[in-house]
Amino acid sequence: MAEVSRQFVSEIKRILRNEQIIDDITRRRAFATDASFYQLIPQLVLKLDFIAQVRDVVRLCHEYDVAVTFRAAGTSLSGQAISDSVLIILSDKWRDYEVIDDGEFIRLQPGVIGAHANHYLKDYQRKIGPDPASINTCKIGGIVANNASGMCCGVSQNTYYTVSAMTMVLADGSIVDTGNPESVRDFKSKNAGLLNELWALSDDVKSDSELSELIRHKYRLKNTTGYALNALIDFDDPIDILMHLMVGSEGTLGFIADVTYRTVVEHSNKASGLFLFESPEVACQLVEKLSREPVDAVELLDQRALNSVKGKPGLPDAFCDNPDASTALLIETRASCATKLAANVESLSNLIAEFSPIQEIPLANDHARNEKLWAIRKATFPAVGAVRKTGTSVIIEDVAFPIDKLGQGIKSLHQLLDKYGYSEAIIFGHALAGNLHFVFTQSFETDEEVQRYDEFMQAVANLVAVDLKGSLKAEHGTGRNMAPFVELEWGEKAFQVMQRLKRIIDPKNILNPGVILNEDPDAHIRDLKVLPAANEIVDKCIECGFCEPVCPSKDLTLTPRQRISLWRRIQQLTAQQSLTEAEETELKTLKEAYQYQGVDTCAATGMCAQKCPVGINTGDLVREIRAENASKSSKLLAKVAADNFAQVTKVTGLGLSASKVASKFLGEEKTDKLGVKIHNTTGKTAPLWYKEWPTKAHKVKPVQSNGSDGLKPLVYFPSCSSRTMGPESKSDDQRSQFEVAQSLLQKAGYQLIVPENLDNLCCGMPFSSKGLADFANDKSEELQSALKVISQGGEIPILFDTSPCRMQIEKSETELPVFELFEFIDKFVLSELSITPVEEPIALHITCSSRKMGLAETLRRVAKTCSTEVIEPHDIECCGFAGDKGMFYPELNESALKTLAKQLPDNCTQGFSNSRTCEIGLSHYSKIQYQSLLYLLDKVSEARPQ
Numbered sequence: 001m002a003e004v005s006r007q008f009v010s011e012i013k014r015i016l017r018n019e020q021i022i023d024d025i026t027r028r029r030a031f032a033t034d035a036s037f038y039q040l041i042p043q044l045v046l047k048l049d050f051i052a053q054v055r056d057v058v059r060l061c062h063e064y065d066v067a068v069t070f071r072a073a074g075t076s077l078s079g080q081a082i083s084d085s086v087l088i089i090l091s092d093k094w095r096d097y098e099v100i101d102d103g104e105f106i107r108l109q110p111g112v113i114g115a116h117a118n119h120y121l122k123d124y125q126r127k128i129g130p131d132p133a134s135i136n137t138c139k140i141g142g143i144v145a146n147n148a149s150g151m152c153c154g155v156s157q158n159t160y161y162t163v164s165a166m167t168m169v170l171a172d173g174s175i176v177d178t179g180n181p182e183s184v185r186d187f188k189s190k191n192a193g194l195l196n197e198l199w200a201l202s203d204d205v206k207s208d209s210e211l212s213e214l215i216r217h218k219y220r221l222k223n224t225t226g227y228a229l230n231a232l233i234d235f236d237d238p239i240d241i242l243m244h245l246m247v248g249s250e251g252t253l254g255f256i257a258d259v260t261y262r263t264v265v266e267h268s269n270k271a272s273g274l275f276l277f278e279s280p281e282v283a284c285q286l287v288e289k290l291s292r293e294p295v296d297a298v299e300l301l302d303q304r305a306l307n308s309v310k311g312k313p314g315l316p317d318a319f320c321d322n323p324d325a326s327t328a329l330l331i332e333t334r335a336s337c338a339t340k341l342a343a344n345v346e347s348l349s350n351l352i353a354e355f356s357p358i359q360e361i362p363l364a365n366d367h368a369r370n371e372k373l374w375a376i377r378k379a380t381f382p383a384v385g386a387v388r389k390t391g392t393s394v395i396i397e398d399v400a401f402p403i404d405k406l407g408q409g410i411k412s413l414h415q416l417l418d419k420y421g422y423s424e425a426i427i428f429g430h431a432l433a434g435n436l437h438f439v440f441t442q443s444f445e446t447d448e449e450v451q452r453y454d455e456f457m458q459a460v461a462n463l464v465a466v467d468l469k470g471s472l473k474a475e476h477g478t479g480r481n482m483a484p485f486v487e488l489e490w491g492e493k494a495f496q497v498m499q500r501l502k503r504i505i506d507p508k509n510i511l512n513p514g515v516i517l518n519e520d521p522d523a524h525i526r527d528l529k530v531l532p533a534a535n536e537i538v539d540k541c542i543e544c545g546f547c548e549p550v551c552p553s554k555d556l557t558l559t560p561r562q563r564i565s566l567w568r569r570i571q572q573l574t575a576q577q578s579l580t581e582a583e584e585t586e587l588k589t590l591k592e593a594y595q596y597q598g599v600d601t602c603a604a605t606g607m608c609a610q611k612c613p614v615g616i617n618t619g620d621l622v623r624e625i626r627a628e629n630a631s632k633s634s635k636l637l638a639k640v641a642a643d644n645f646a647q648v649t650k651v652t653g654l655g656l657s658a659s660k661v662a663s664k665f666l667g668e669e670k671t672d673k674l675g676v677k678i679h680n681t682t683g684k685t686a687p688l689w690y691k692e693w694p695t696k697a698h699k700v701k702p703v704q705s706n707g708s709d710g711l712k713p714l715v716y717f718p719s720c721s722s723r724t725m726g727p728e729s730k731s732d733d734q735r736s737q738f739e740v741a742q743s744l745l746q747k748a749g750y751q752l753i754v755p756e757n758l759d760n761l762c763c764g765m766p767f768s769s770k771g772l773a774d775f776a777n778d779k780s781e782e783l784q785s786a787l788k789v790i791s792q793g794g795e796i797p798i799l800f801d802t803s804p805c806r807m808q809i810e811k812s813e814t815e816l817p818v819f820e821l822f823e824f825i826d827k828f829v830l831s832e833l834s835i836t837p838v839e840e841p842i843a844l845h846i847t848c849s850s851r852k853m854g855l856a857e858t859l860r861r862v863a864k865t866c867s868t869e870v871i872e873p874h875d876i877e878c879c880g881f882a883g884d885k886g887m888f889y890p891e892l893n894e895s896a897l898k899t900l901a902k903q904l905p906d907n908c909t910q911g912f913s914n915s916r917t918c919e920i921g922l923s924h925y926s927k928i929q930y931q932s933l934l935y936l937l938d939k940v941s942e943a944r945p946q
Helices: 006-015 025-030 051-064 114-124 140-145 181-190 192-207 209-218 238-246 280-290 303-308 338-353 367-387 403-419 447-467 483-490 492-505 560-575 581-600 607-611 618-629 632-643 645-666 668-681 720-724 737-747 773-790 803-811 821-832 848-852 856-866 890-896 916-926 933-940
Strands: 044-048 068-070 086-090 097-100 105-108 163-169 175-177 255-262 269-277 297-302 327-335 359-364 393-400 426-430 435-442 694-696 712-717 725-728 750-753 798-800 818-820 833-835 838-844 867-871 910-913 929-932 941-943
Touching: 006 044, 006 051, 025 044, 025 560, 025 581, 044 051, 051 068, 051 086, 051 163, 051 255, 097 114, 105 114, 114 140, 140 255, 163 238, 175 181, 181 192, 181 238, 192 209, 192 238, 192 492, 209 492, 238 492, 269 280, 269 338, 269 367, 280 297, 280 327, 280 338, 280 403, 297 303, 297 367, 297 403, 303 327, 303 367, 303 426, 327 338, 327 367, 338 359, 359 367, 367 393, 367 426, 367 435, 393 447, 403 426, 403 435, 403 447, 447 483, 483 492, 560 581, 560 618, 581 618, 607 618, 607 848, 712 737, 712 773, 720 725, 720 737, 720 916, 725 916, 725 929, 737 750, 737 821, 737 933, 737 941, 773 803, 798 803, 798 821, 803 818, 803 848, 818 821, 821 833, 821 856, 821 933, 838 856, 838 933, 848 856, 856 867, 856 933, 890 916, 910 916, 910 933, 916 929, 929 933, 933 941
Parallel strands: 044 086, 068 086, 712 750, 712 798, 798 818, 838 867, 838 910, 910 929
Antiparallel strands: 097 105, 105 255, 163 175, 163 255, 269 327, 269 359, 297 327, 297 426, 393 435, 426 435, 694 725, 833 941
16 A cells, blocks of 8 residues: 555645545545455545546546546445545445436436436336345445346346447546547547557457457356456447447556446336255256247245245245255236236246246246245345355455356355355345355354465355356456456456556556455455444344435435444444554544545434345434433433433423514514524534424314214324424414325314323423433333323324434333324325315425335325325435424434435425424425425315215
């Protein structure tokens, strides 16, 4: 590692803003890992906003001989997204897209998440070709740079074959947009030498028939080992050659600033089935036949893979615990219409029957059942991670065999895994492409363990590349992991071609050195990541990064993956018996920084657990840390609040009344300025006050059922937020949420019952979020006791008007019949109403608690009943208000909602949700008024005529 010079850093500081330069050890360590089992600490992390900055930084790196690595989502599995020099990451300004020619093409910047690209194409019944398993997290930059594929992509629909145009930044800062003729002409005139050398290299390869045939053979398979040498024989124009060489180059040839894809059809008619065969040979013989049939995906699972997910919904026990040789195929066929799909199903079912499956779930167009089947397949990788020993890494290798050798490859891999003691290993993969993944756990804590891994990988490399003429990396990229084996797979002549093209395009070797090409034969066993025990809550984390897109603090401080990684380092240093001076300094720095970055700005809403392959809720760790850090005085204050909750809500109401008066006299602009001043001058101990703060709600009085009017009783529990916080002062409807609920539910034939001693009741959420579990449990039990009485032991349904409260009670596993308000409305109320939807767009925010309870579709259905156009802003899964976080750490709320306003069209003037506190921040940062969806439903509905 060459140290980055002070002069280089000085030049960087001249062209970038301070907030774009990350040089503190805390955040540098946060970016030291990707999803692989390697770790490198960058000396400098630069968060760049646009292509001109990339050009200027790369030029400086070229001038000062500084190595630079580009990182998108960091889901790379082979160590290609980390650096011990300069790491360039993308700000949120790299997420633009353009749908072209009715979805036939789409132009995407590298910061767009793959699944979001497909979301933009959904209305056109199109999608991008690549479909990696990490598509909900990985970004276009990484998809292109790794030539990622996936379960249904095969070879023909990967980036290499579906790229139409690309904008690139080369090692000297040169830029070319291949879709812009003027840009191409300019680039050709200024870079004639480079293009001539590429053309000459292409000509040399084409004239070598033996080498050309080797290249053709290698790319009949899935193959991401080394550079895309097929570009040298597939194209004549050096610009086309350069663009296609960039695909799969893993940032070693240039930066990809945007890419235009030719999209592919997304058929809605699909049928799936799961079939178990007695051996891999039988299963793979069927795969050969299926490769010539109308089949879109064939996923292979060995018996150990099936055993690892035993009990998973949709998987009969008969598929598990069979002889080890048993092998399953998950098969899917798609068609443009139901008639064609039925024909496909019939012909395929007849073919499959010829191979005598020993267990089967037949092919069928059953969406709910098929979702479970694909969930079984996707659960296999995390199943290994969930049972691994603490301190070990989960390694997923990625090879491809010619289809006629696939059965032999599976058998031989099983033999190697058993020989080297990886008894927990499972094999699954994309059988149509001959692509297998094998997953195993590995410790790197001792030299003996490292040696075992090395010997195993040497054996795998010889089996795959030499004996069976396959690919050592089919879709995960070469990275550091397979760099020492590229020559083994390709041979000396092809390897020299790769070295030559690297010298042509990156003569100083500054772009991601050590990745793809590496002269160190031990590169794959250097810089290995250690995963020390830190806390049982997070010890199963494999640092894949799947959690990151849904985290509200991802662009402010840390992501869940980074919180865990830093906490591991803190615990590792804390546990060491002796520390060097540098380690002592690092530990002190990390602890101080972690309080704000790791603890204070974590929303702790648990959205990360929804995306985590092993279900880790990083918020649970943060709450535990908060509990440990809680002072005696804060615990005493919490006890006083819990014991005198009615007084707390009363004081809150008085504050809101005062806020309304002050806002009325000050005006909106002065209110916001004064609120910021008070918040800052009190050291942020006073909540941030701004014009969207609610008025004091009308008091909710206890109501008992009198059995009159034939109305059905409902227990209604208004949360502390909705019974203290009314509408905004400028709202046209000044009724409290309870009054609106009364109006609506009465139309549907219900009478609301409210508990006695209401003001002192609380679900416990305010205490739980601060890690004060005892107080939270006490308040929850108190509330449930009151609800049990008023609901006559659970005979009467109980409604919670705010989703976080409903979720908090759900955690206690109560036996009471509790509903979130809109859950009940969707099931029982809508059918009793006559609704005339408004013909204007409305914005809908689905709270994280609603998502976690599986109520997202419920909210959407209710909203679509109320309006002809519902806009759900994309990429905002948690608003970051998080109870009272938005009051005391408003920067979290602001960061989470920074894209909200620009996603709303000018004619959208109303927003709706189902959490009063969330609605405060949503109103402030969207510049439109958000309130409970209840208000709109009441407005557009009438009692259905009897």
